Amino acid sequence: xxxxxxxxxxxxxxxxxxxxxxxxxxxxxxxxxxxxxxxxxxxxxxxxxxxxxxxxxxxxxxxxxxxxxxxxxxxxxxxxxxxxxxxxxxxxxxxxxxxxxxxxxxxxxxxxxxxxxxxxxxxxxxxxxxxxxxxxxxxxxxxxxxxxxxxxxxxxxxxxxxxxxxxxxxxxxxxxxxxxxxxxxxxxxxxxxxxxxxxxxxxxxxxxxxxxxxxxxxxxxxxxxxxxxxxxxxxxxxxxxxxxxxxxxxxxxxxxxxxxxxxxxxxxxxxxxxxxxxxxxxxxxxxxxxxxxxxxxxxxxxxxxxxxxxxxxxxxxxxxxxxxxxxxxxxxxxxxxxxxxxxxxxxxxxxxxxxxxxxxxxxxxxxxxxxxxxxxxxxxxxxxxxxxxxxxxxxxxxxxxxxxxxxxxxxxxxxxxxxxxxxxxxxxxxxxxxxxxxxxxxxxxxxxxxxxxxxxxxxxxxxxxxxxxxxxxxxxxxxxxxxxxxxxxxxxxxxxxxxxxxxxxxxxxxxxxxxxxxxxxxxxxxxxxxxxxxxxxxxxxxxxxxxxxxxxxxxxxxxxxxxxxxxxxxxxxxxxxxxxxxxxxxxxxxxxxxxxxxxxxxxxxxxxxxxxxxxxxxxxxxxxxxxxxxxxxxxxxxxxxxxxxxxxxxxxxxxxxxxxxxxxxxxxxxxxxxxxxxxxxxxxxxxxxxxxxxxxxxxxxxxxxxxxxxxxxxxxxxxxxxxxxxxxxxxxxxxxxxxxxxxxxxxxxxxxxxxxxxxxxxxxxxxxxxxxxxxxxx
Numbered sequence: 001x002x003x004x005x006x007x008x009x010x011x012x013x014x015x016x017x018x019x020x021x022x023x024x025x026x027x028x029x030x031x032x033x034x035x036x037x038x039x040x041x042x043x044x045x046x047x048x049x050x051x052x053x054x055x056x057x058x059x060x061x062x063x064x065x066x067x068x069x070x071x072x073x074x075x076x077x078x079x080x081x082x083x084x085x086x087x088x089x090x091x092x093x094x095x096x097x098x099x100x101x102x103x104x105x106x107x108x109x110x111x112x113x114x115x116x117x118x119x120x121x122x123x124x125x126x127x128x129x130x131x132x133x134x135x136x137x138x139x140x141x142x143x144x145x146x147x148x149x150x151x152x153x154x155x156x157x158x159x160x161x162x163x164x165x166x167x168x169x170x171x172x173x174x175x176x177x178x179x180x181x182x183x184x185x186x187x188x189x190x191x192x193x194x195x196x197x198x199x200x201x202x203x204x205x206x207x208x209x210x211x212x213x214x215x216x217x218x219x220x221x222x223x224x225x226x227x228x229x230x231x232x233x234x235x236x237x238x239x240x241x242x243x244x245x246x247x248x249x250x251x252x253x254x255x256x257x258x259x260x261x262x263x264x265x266x267x268x269x270x271x272x273x274x275x276x277x278x279x280x281x282x283x284x285x286x287x288x289x290x291x292x293x294x295x296x297x298x299x300x301x302x303x304x305x306x307x308x309x310x311x312x313x314x315x316x317x318x319x320x321x322x323x324x325x326x327x328x329x330x331x332x333x334x335x336x337x338x339x340x341x342x343x344x345x346x347x348x349x350x351x352x353x354x355x356x357x358x359x360x361x362x363x364x365x366x367x368x369x370x371x372x373x374x375x376x377x378x379x380x381x382x383x384x385x386x387x388x389x390x391x392x393x394x395x396x397x398x399x400x401x402x403x404x405x406x407x408x409x410x411x412x413x414x415x416x417x418x419x420x421x422x423x424x425x426x427x428x429x430x431x432x433x434x435x436x437x438x439x440x441x442x443x444x445x446x447x448x449x450x451x452x453x454x455x456x457x458x459x460x461x462x463x464x465x466x467x468x469x470x471x472x473x474x475x476x477x478x479x480x481x482x483x484x485x486x487x488x489x490x491x492x493x494x495x496x497x498x499x500x501x502x503x504x505x506x507x508x509x510x511x512x513x514x515x516x517x518x519x520x521x522x523x524x525x526x527x528x529x530x531x532x533x534x535x536x537x538x539x540x541x542x543x544x545x546x547x548x549x550x551x552x553x554x555x556x557x558x559x560x561x562x563x564x565x566x567x568x569x570x571x572x573x574x575x576x577x578x579x580x581x582x583x584x585x586x587x588x589x590x591x592x593x594x595x596x597x598x599x600x601x602x603x604x605x606x607x608x609x610x611x612x613x614x615x616x617x618x619x620x621x622x623x624x625x626x627x628x629x630x631x632x633x634x635x636x637x638x639x640x641x642x643x644x645x646x647x648x649x650x651x652x653x654x655x656x657x658x659x660x661x662x663x664x665x666x667x668x669x670x671x672x673x674x675x676x677x678x679x680x681x682x683x684x685x686x687x688x689x690x691x692x693x694x695x696x697x698x699x700x701x702x703x704x705x706x707x708x709x710x711x712x713x714x715x716x717x718x719x720x721x722x723x724x725x726x727x728x729x730x731x732x733x734x735x736x737x738x739x740x741x742x743x744x745x746x747x748x749x750x751x752x753x754x755x756x757x758x759x760x761x762x763x764x765x766x767x768x769x770x771x772x773x774x775x776x777x778x
Contacts, residue, residue, distance in 0.1 A: 017163070017165070020163070020165060020166075021165045023055070024055060024165055024166065024169040027051045027054075027055050027169070028169065028172055028173065028176070028369070030051065031047060031048065031051055031173065031176060032176060032366075032369070034047045035047055035048075035176060035177075035179075035180040038180055038183075038184060039184065039187060040184055040188070041076065041181050041184045041185070041188075042077070043184075044177060044180045044181050044184055045063045045076060045077035045177070046077070046079070047180075048063075048152065048173055048176070048177040048180075049061040049063065049077060049079040049152075050079065051173075052152070052154055052170065052173055053079060053080055053154065055166075055169065056138075056154060056156075056160070056166060056170075057156075058080070058138075058154040058155060058156050058160075059080055059134070059155050059156055059157040060078070060079060060080025060081045060087075060154075060155045061077075061078070061079045061080055061152070061153060061154050061155070062075060062077070062078050062079075062081075062087070062089040062152075062153040062155075063075070063076045063077040063078075063150060063151070063152055063153070063177075064076065064089060064100050064150050064151050064153070065149060065150035066094060066104070066148050066149060066150050070094070070148075071093060071094050071095075072091065072092065072093055072094055073091065073092060073093075073094055073100055073101065073150065073151070074091045075089065075090070075091060076150065080155070086129075086130070086131045087129070087131060087134075087155070088125055088126070088129040088131055088133060088134070089153055090129065097122065097124065097125075097128075098122060098125060098128075099112075099118070099121070099122060099125075099137070099139045100139060100151045100153065103139050103140065103141040103151055104141050104148040104150075104151060106141075107141050107143060107148075108141070109138070109139065109140040109141065109167070109170065109171060109174075110137075110138070110139045111137075111138050111139075111162045111167065112136060112137045112138075112139075113136050113159060113160055113161055113162060114135070114136065114159045115133050115134070115135045115136070115159075118133050118134070118137055119133060134155035134156060134157070135156055135157055135158055135159055135160075136155075136156035136158065136159050136160035137153065137154065137155050137156065138153070138154045138162065138170055139151055139152075139153050140152045140153075140170050140171060140173075140174040141174065142174050142175075142177055142178035142181070143178055144178045144179065144181070144182040144322075145182075145322040145323065146323075149178050149181060149182070152170070152173070152174045152177060154170070172369060175365070175369075176369075179362065179365055183358075183362070186358065225246075225258050227355070227356060227359040228246040228258040228260075228356065229258060229260075231352060231355070231356070232244045232246065232258070232260035232261075233260055235332075235348065235349070235352050236260055236261050236332075238348060239315075239332055239334060239345050239348065239349065240334055240335075240337070241261060241332045241333060241334040242261055242262055242263075242312065242333050242334050242335060243259065243260060243261030243262055243263035243264070243267075243332075243333050244259075244260045244261055244330070244331065244332050244333070245257045245258065245259055245260075245263070245267075245271065245329075245330075245331040245333075246258040246319075246328065246329075246330055246331075246356065247271070247284065247328050247329045247330075247331060248327065248328040249278070249326065249327060249328050252277050252278045252279070253275075253276070253277055253278075254271070254276045254277060254278065254280075254281065254284075255328075256272055257271050257272070257331075261333075263333070264309075264310050264312075264333075266308050266309060266310065267309060267310075267333070270306060270308070270309070281306070282304045282305055282306070283296070283299075283302070283305060283314065283316055284316065284329055284331075287316050287317075287318050287329060288318065288326060291318060291320075291326070292318070293315070293316060293317040293318065293346065293349065293350055293353075294314075294315075294316045295313075295314075295315045295316075295340075295341040295346060296313060296314040296315070297313050297336060297340045297341065298311060298312075298313060298336050299311060299312055299313070299314045311336065312333045312334060312335060312336065313333070313334050313335065313336050313337065313340070313341070314331070314332070314333055315331070315332040315334075315341060315345075315346070315349055316329050316330070316331050316332075317329065317330045317349050317350050317352070317353035318353065319353045319356045319357050319360065320353075320354075320357045321357050321358075321360050321361040321364070322357065322358065322361050323361075327357065327360045328356075328360075329353075330349060330352055330353040330356060332349060398538070399535050399538055399539075400432065400433055402531060402534050402535060402538065403421045403432070403433050403506075403531065403535075404433055404435070406506070406527050406528075406530075406531045407419040407421065407433060407435040407506075408435065409527060410508060410523070410524065410527055411435055411436065413523050414508070414520050414523060414524070415510065415512075415513065416436065416508045416509060416510055417436050417437055417439070417509060417510060417511040417512070418434075418435070418436035418437055418438065418439070418507075418508070418509040418511075419434070419435040419436055419506075419507070419508050419509075420433070420434050420435075420436075420447075420507045420509075421433040421434075421504055421505070421506055421507070422451075422459060422504055422505040422507060423503070423504040423505075424453060424459075424463070424504070425450070427452060427453050427454065428450030428451060428452055428453060429450060429451045429452075429453060429456060429459050429505070430447075430450050430451075431447050432504065436509075439485075439487045439488065439511060440484060440487065442483070442484045443481070443484040443485065446481060446484060451479070452480075455479070455480040456479045456480065457475075457478035457479055458471070458478055458479050458491055458493050458507070459493060459505050459507075461493070462493045462494065462495040462502075462505055463495060463502050463505065465495075466495055466497060466502065467495070468492060468493065468494045468495070468521075468524065468525060468528070469491075469492070469493040470490075470491075470492050470516050470521065471490055471491045471492075472490055472514055472515045472516055473489070473490060473514050473515075474488045474489055474490055474491050474509075474514075476488070487511050488509055488510075488511060489509075489510045489511055489512065489513055489514045490509070490510040490513070490514045490515060490516060491507065491508065491509050491510070492507070492508045492516055492521075492524055493505050493506070493507050493508075494506040494507075494508075494524060494525070494528040496528065496531060496532045496535060497532050498532060498535060498536050498539065499536060503532070503535060506528060506531070508524065576602065580599055580602050583599060584596070584599055627667045627670070627753060627754070628667050628668070628669075629665055629666065629667060630665070630666075630667075630668065631663050631664070631665055632663065632664050632665070632666050632668050632671055633661075633663055634661040634662060634663070634664050634671075634698070634707070635658075635660065635661035635662075637668070637671065637672055637675060638658055638661060638675055638679075638696055639658075640672075641672065641675050641676050641679055642656060642658070642679065644676075645676075645679060645680060645683055649683060652683075652687065652692060653690070653691045653692070654683065654686070654691070654692040654693075654694060655691060655692065655693045655694070656694055656696075657693070657694070657695040657696070658695075658696045658697075659695075659696065659697035659698065660698075661696070661697075661698050661707075662698055662700065662705055664705055664774055665774070665775075665776070665777040666754055666774060667750075667754070670750045670753075670754075671750070671754075673746065673747075673750060674746075674747050674750050674751065674772070675709075677743040677744065677746060677747050678709040678747065678770050679694065679696075679709060680743070681711075681743065681744070681770070682694045682709055682710075682711035682713065682768075682770075683711075684713075685711060685713035685714050685715075685768070686711050686712055686713035686714075686767075687713075688713070688714060689712060689713065692711065692712065692713070693711065693712040693767075694709070694710070694711050695708070695709070695710040695711075696708070696709055701773070703775060703776055704756070704773045704774060704775050704776055705773065705774055705776065706771060706772075706773045707771065707772055707773070707774070708769060708770070708771045709769070709770045709771070710767065710768070710769040710770075711767050711768060712766075712767040713767050713768065714764075714765060714767075715762040715763055715764050715765055715766050715767050715768045716760075716762045716764060716768060717762075717764050718761070718762055718763065718764075721759075721760050721761070721762070724744050724760050725744045725745055725747065725748040725758060725760075747770075747772070751772045751773075751774070754774050754775075755774070755775045756772055756773045756774040756775065757772065757773055758770070758771070758772040759771055759772075
């Protein structure tokens with residue numbers, strides 16, 4: 001058999017959340033491009049504030065910076081507020097009781113989605129500032145090299161719900177603002193140094209221009225290599241260098257260096273050879289050990305150097321990122337000169353190395369941001385697929401359709417090459433659903449024949465433990481098929497647990513890499529739990545369908561039996577009443593008074609029996625006759641029932657309060673029977689009152705109408721409310737209130753057939769309220 005082909009997952013249309021995330025990512029990309037060209041802090045703040053306000057539709061934005069003494073926050077930029085407008089964001093001490101200082105002390109952003117949130121967190125803020133608090137606010141810290149720079153604030157004039165994507169957008173924006181502000185400070189500093197040195201000497205001016213050129217290179221270039229390519233041609237002539245190298249480290253290994261100038265071939269071949277490490281370059285090793293620059297007036301005079309290198313002067317400065325991590329070296333070779341390395345030259349090389357360190361840090365930040373964007377894109381794709389899958393879980397009840405959907409979701413979300421679902425038959429495991437490849441024909445044939453439970457550890461272990469069995473590095477001996485599984489790098493075997501135990505094993509395999517990430521494990525286990533629940537639900541749905549069918553059949557038989565019995569009971573009851581009457585006539589006036597009383601009791605019992613039989617027949621007919629659905633004017637229907645009942649209540653005082661009632665989709669005759677029962681009950685149980693009070697009203701809900709009937713009668717004990725709608729269930733004695741106990745059962749049966757439900761509420765002696773709901777037509 002050929003290997004199972006990998007299906008192409010169907011691309012779901014982008015959700016609103018996905019479109020929003022894409023919009024925010026596009027905003028960040030625009031900001032990144034604009035910040036690369038910013039030269040001053042004012043430009044930085046305008047570039048950051050404007051897209052933040054537009055993206056979140058905020059009222060205004062404020063940037064507060066830590067002053068030089070590091071004891072106060074001062075307003076550096078405002079956008080959105082009118083000039084001179086008073087806000088809660090004012091110059092003040094850094095340790096003051098306010099959100100701007102708190103976010104810097106804790107290095108954690110604060111989001112206040114309602115004005116009450118800000119007021120609860122800082123109850124004295126409004127009084128201290130003397131102005132009205134904003135309705136919603138986001139306050140984000142800005143740090144550079146673990147040094148607090150200030151805060152970025154957005155204010156809103158309406159309550160605002162900050163989504164996870166918007167919170168990440170604002171944190172990233174604040175981080176970019178800090179980096180760009182630091183870069184602007186660096187540029188300003190470099191340019192300031194240039195101005196200072198201009199007055200000292202021509203040489204100093206040239207070196208300052210080189211440093212300024214490095215600052216420009218840092219802003220224009222995206223990678224350290226690009227910075228080196230732009231900077232080395234400027235540094236080299238200023239140092240009278242023959243050649244220069246920027247050497248990068250990868251742990252202790254040396255990457256391919258960036259070269260400039262007339263580099264001797266022996267140096268090129270040595271520094272670019274494969275497998276070169278730090279210990280192979282003695283001078284670089286010394287600089288790495290000391291953390292300080294090293295300057296040799298004549299490379300050959302130093303002991304322990306590479307003997308084949310030419311007799312040149314050599315200067316090396318370490319390249320550190322702002323956090324102190326050694327990332328590489330800036331190396332200069334030049335002819336030996338009499339005066340050696342001057343202080344200004346060393347300073348220039350040191351500053352150039354520092355600039356390259358900033359470039360490395362900036363490149364890493366950009367790479368992290370890019371990775372975050374990529375992760376966000378991947379997350380949105382997975383979320384969209386998971387949303388579709390979650391919807392399928394509620395719609396599909398076929399187990400293998402659910403399993404296949406789960407395989408497709410994991411296949412798209414993780415870098416797996418095979419996804420197989422196994423079920424056990426006897427002492428062997430068989431594949432019931434496969435997505436991907438077995439990897440070779442021998443492994444496929446072994447699966448076709450069934451894998452022995454006793455020797456297939458990858459399946460036996462999760463089956464026995466009930467837990468996911470991860471192999472970050474697959475053990476080829478675990479399944480007894482080392483010759484067939486050498487291509488497998490890692491596996492994950494997830495038992496699908498149901499109420500009856502392990503239903504099957506959900507298996508995943510990697511062929512081209514080892515290890516399962518924390519995110520990957522979380523996805524596997526989340527999908528596995530959801531799938532197990534869905535399979536349980538599917539099994540229960542099938543069983544419930546069978547039970548409902550059996551119950552419906554039983555109900556039909558019971559209703560048919562009740563109808564038949566009720567119908568057949570009419571004849572013997574009629575005979576009892578007839579012969580009872582014959583007995584009374586045959587005895588005539590000689591009938592003993594006590595015997596006459598006995599015959600009267602028999603008459604009453606037979607009449608009561610006849611009433612109960614008629615009630616049972618009515619209930620049976622209600623269940624059996626088809627529904628004739630149409631629009632019913634409930635107001636007109638209640639009016640007709642009211643008129644019919646009032647003919648029997650001419651000697652009573654009854655106050656009716658009937659509110660306007662809607663048009664309802666129902667069977668007119670059956671709905672009339674419901675209202676007749678409820679209103680008749682209300683009149684019956686209020687007859688002990690001097691004046692009866694009956695209210696009828698309706699409430700419109702989203703998908704249904706609720707109808708209520710309330711009276712001021714004797715009520716009932718609420719503990720027995722669940723018995724009211726049962727057949728022959730009565731809460732009052734027959735001598736108190738007549739009845740069969742079938743009327744309310746009929747009400748419930750009719751309402752349920754319409755897809756509704758009934759209920760009752762009461763306090764003994766204070767009347768009762770009966771209600772039912774009917775669905776609106778689609």
